[in-house]
Amino acid sequence: MIDRQPIDTYARQISDEKQTSVITGSTASTDKRFNALFTDYADPDSLRKLAAKIKDHTLHHLDTYLEQAEASLQRNGVTVHFADSGDDARETVLNILRGHEVTQLTKSKSMASEEIHLNPYLIENGIEVLESDLGEFIIQLDGDEPSHIVRPIIHKNRREIARTFQREGIAEDYNDDPGTITRRARVHLREKYMLAQAVITGGNFISAESGRLVLVTNEGNTRFGMAPSKVHIALVGIEKLVPTDRDLGVFLNLLGRSATGQQLTVYTEFISGPKDDSQPSGPEHMHVVFMNHGRTDVLDSNCREILRCIRCSACQNVCPVYRQASGHAYRSPYGGPIGAVLSPLLFGDRFPELADLPKASSLCGACNEVCPVDIPIPDLLLRLRDKAKRAHIPQPGDLPMTPFATLATSPSLWRTAMTMSKAMNHLPIQVAPVRPLQDWLGQRTLPDWHGGDFRKWLKARKEK
Amino acid sequence: MVSTPRPVGRKVLFMATCLCDAFYDDAARASVELLEHLGVEVVFPDDQTCCGQPAFNSGDWPSSRKVAKHAAKVFAGDLPVIVPSGSCAAMHFHGHRLQFEECPDAEVESLAHRTWEIIDFIVNGLGIKTWDGEFENPTRLAFHRSCHTRGTDTGEAVTTLLSSIRRAEVVPFGQTDQCCGFGGTFSVTFPHISGRMGSLKLDHIMESRPDLLVSADMSCLMHLTGLARVQGRPIPHLHVVQVLRDTLMTARK
Incomplete structure (x- = not known):
């Protein structure tokens, strides 16, 4: 008996409601993103090819740039940590928190933290964690998992969210007007911000030259989180470096447009270290935790181009398979084409279990076409299929190809x-x-x- | 995707593709008739089989490399290789090079640099920019841009030629760049998602009320029309080469 492909099976059983949310949400952002790129740039293709070159260069000299970034960050008064495994990263974060006697913190959206399941670990260790991104906050209330890189609750509609708010006592009554939902979340979250002793963020970019950490958000939640907190911890994948501040111009222009069709996100923060004497508020202590978590293995593989990724989710939005299956079908924080490539590589010890992900593609190439750093995703999916075959990992529904080859x-x-x-x-x-x-x-x-x-x-x- | 200038000439090798060999003989026939009409001598190497995509896409590269080597031998030489399929053409000039990246092969590399999708060849190789064909009645054409022609000149070439046919109107439809859901073995290993993708594509196509669905890949048409028939909304369909040949015949009547 041949088993079916897990992603096809998953897609078969998701509710119409969830499917509609995913298809509508991802289709709308694809159109918006396309217009933003092609209205503003005569030749967006050259821009993304430049971005790819900058990333490839950085990755090729990652050891040098990491050293430079460490020195720049230290010069800025930041404590730098390196964590090789997911366990190392979690322990490092916990030790920093304990060192500063933190028991309560807010956290902004970070894919790196999702990768290593940071929240449950901190909570188990007695730390109160509050997600401050609205989507992630709702995920936390529901005990759900994010299903999209940029829009974690793309799979939910406003009626479900209104029910959650009522159930959790965030709101006294049911109201599914988006404006009301947002206002209620804001009132609830603002109180919590003031109680937090620390803030954990990810990092969209770090300039090796200046040690500037760049954070982009649309809700301003990192700024709010920063204001009352005494400690700021940024958990950053080692591939997030760019050589110079100048390079940020290329990436920030591409990221907003590719992610949400915005020229620039509402908030772009350049953080150059802990608060200094001239600043009235802000964290007195800043830590950057550079996380490897499988990235150097990816760098050694024939799929290293995936490390160019700036987590914009353009590939996810445009992917017809993702639109049918939703992000949860991909069984990791990364859904869609980026997840189909990245997850089997990053979670290397789980490769056999995740080796079906690269099969979830008709190889239509839409993902590469929209990628702001020109990652040849279909080629990487194919290389991973070859890898799985060579490792003799059985694939559900696979047809034997030896007879075909003989015939052909x-x-x-x-x-x-x-x-x-x-x-x-x-x-x-x-x-x-x-x-x-x-x-x-x-x-x-x-x-x-x-x-x-x-x-x-x-x-x-x-x-x- | 197409990395170098490819050879153009009045003598070519024709690769029919396995789908035309098995199902769509008239598309292969129209290809030959068109090329000959344009003064091109067509050679059909009889030992040809398939481009190897089923094995390649399944991840069985040792098998697909064997098929690729066979194709490289069958189409050896320095003549252009013309294929009535964006997908099989892309396999020659992209897929083969990917699967041989760790063990480069001169014959396979040569094939990659000589392969043309047929409409790309007619428009950009032979320099034919308008088509002297006509429909008897005003005809709305929905042109499905097959995915494997992304990043190539085929899409524009097809639109150029089809638009120049008298009484033809190439009608736009929603989400043009979305895949039809075929993907070869994908359609049998992901039957649910593949079917949903195809139905969505059909919805968009049907909204434009076309008289004829046209593509440069019979594989997409096989999938879409196979779905359409079961769903009780059959749609007339032809390969671009068939449209070009048929409208030429009409014009010369």
């Missing part, structure tokens, strides 16, 4: 098969016990078999 390299056998298979036209193939055929014929018809007819026509013409 034996011309006379091929020609005979073409003509002989004409019998198919007279057989009741709709009841043939062949799973792939059944899966095809369940929804589609097959055209009539005309095997060999073209060759016959050619030959007859020649003989005339």
Whole structure:
């Protein structure tokens, strides 16, 4: 018995409500993003090729730039930590918090923290964690998982959120007006901000030259988090470096447009260290935790281009498979094409278990077309399929290809098969016990078999 | 995607593709007739089989490399190789190079640099920019841009030629760049998602009320029309080469 592909099975059973939310949300942002890029730039393609070059250069000299970034950050008064594994990163963060006697913190959206399941770990260790990004806050209330890189609750509609707010006592009554929902969240969150002793953020970029940490948000939640907190911890993947401040111009212009169709996100913060004497408020202590978590393995692999990723989710939004299956189908914080490549690589020890993800693509190439750093995602998906095959990881629904190769390299056998298979036209193939055929014929018809007819026509013409 | 200037000439090797060999003989026939009409001598190497995509996309690269090597031998030489499929053409000039990146092969590399999708060849190789064809009645054409022609000149080439046919109107439809859901083996290993993708594509196409669905890939048409028939909304469909040949015949009547 052949099992079905897990992502196809998942897509089959998601609710119509969830599916509508995902399709509507991802389609709308794709159109907006396209317009933002093509209205503002005559040749956005050259811009993304430049971005790819900058990232490749940085990754090629990552050791040098990491050293430079460490020195720059230290010069700015930042304590720098390096964490090799997910465990190391979690422990490092916890130790920093304990060192500053922090028991309560706010956290802005960070994919790096999702990768290592930081929240449950901190909570288990007695720290109160509050997600301050509205989407992540709702995920936290629901005990759900984010399903999208930029819009974690893309799979939910406002009615579900209104019910959550009522259930959790954030609101006294049910009201699904988006403005009201946002206002209620704001009132609730602002009180909490003032109680937080620390703030954890991710990092969109760090300039090795200046040690500036760049954070982009649309809600201003990192600024709010920063204001009352005494300690700021930024958990940053080591691939997030850019060589100079100047490079940020390229990436910030691409990131906003590719992620949400905005020229620039509402808030772009450049953080150059802890608060100094001239500043009335802000964290007195700043820590940057550079996290490896599988990235150097990816750098050594034949899929290293994926480390160019700036987490804009353009590939996810445009992907027709993701739109049908939702981000949760990808069984990791990263959904869509980026997840299909990144997850099996980052979570290397789980490769056999995640090796089906790269199969979840018709290889249509839309992901590469919209990628602001020109990652050849379809090529990477194919290389990972080859890797899984070489590692003899069985794939659900895989068709054996050896007979095909034999047929396709034996011309006379091929020609005979073409003509002989004409019998198919007279057989009741709709009841043939062949799973792939059944899966095809369940929804589609097959055209009539005309095997060999073209060759016959050619030959007859020649003989005339 | 197409990395170097490819050879152009009045003598070419024709690759019919396995789908035309098995199902769509008339699309292959129209290709030959068109090329000959344009003064091109067409050679059909009889030992040709398939581009190897089923094995390649499944991740069985040892198998697909064998098929690629076979194709490289069958189409050896320095003549242009013309393919009536954006997908199989892309396999030659992109897929083959990817699967041989760790073990480069001169014959495979040569094939990559000589392969043309047929409409790209006609427009950008032979320099034919308008088509002297006509429909008897005003005809709305929905042109499905097959995914494997992304980043190539095929899409624009097809639109140029189709738009110049008398009484033809190429009608726009929603989400043009979305995939039809076929993807070869993808359609059998992900039957649900593939079917949903195809139905969505059909919805958009049907909204434009086309008289004819046209593509440069029979594989997409096979998938879309197979779905359409089961869903009780069959749609007339032709490969671009068939449209070009048929409208030419009409014009010469």
